[in-house]
Amino acid sequence: MTSELIYTAGIYTGDGISVTLCDDRKVSIGRWKELQSRMITKQELKEYAPKAKGIAIICGRISGSLEVIDVDCKYDTTGTLFDRLMEAIGKDLSSMVSVAKTISGGYHLYYRCSKIDQNLKLAQRPATPEETKANPHVKVLVLIETRGEGGYVVAPPSPG
16 A cells, blocks of 8 residues: 555656645554645655555645545435535536545545635534433534545545
């Protein structure tokens, strides 16, 4: 997997997309904040590769004004969240995004836009009594959010 991650990182950076390598908990290996303003070097990729389990795309201006909508279906009690979102977006706009399925069964919608904001919560719901019982600190669960300036998402070919 290490050689595949380095190869893919080269493709992403060659297309002007800033990346970092991450561990199995989606945590960046190395100082990813720096990579919001510069591309990762080949030396850094080689250095981080032995610990890497995945690759993450850094959103925002550094990646050509790339933004991602993160749809977290694991908190969807209806089982229809993604389909309803795509229907609301419509065929014209949905044809302009790239979609990747996440390891947790959600989706990332990749697109470029002229104005990039920071990460924004777009849809959330209150935790159910069962969810609160399992984790008393959780009051609200985020269903849909953006990853913009200051955000990143785990991306293919990461496991899952």
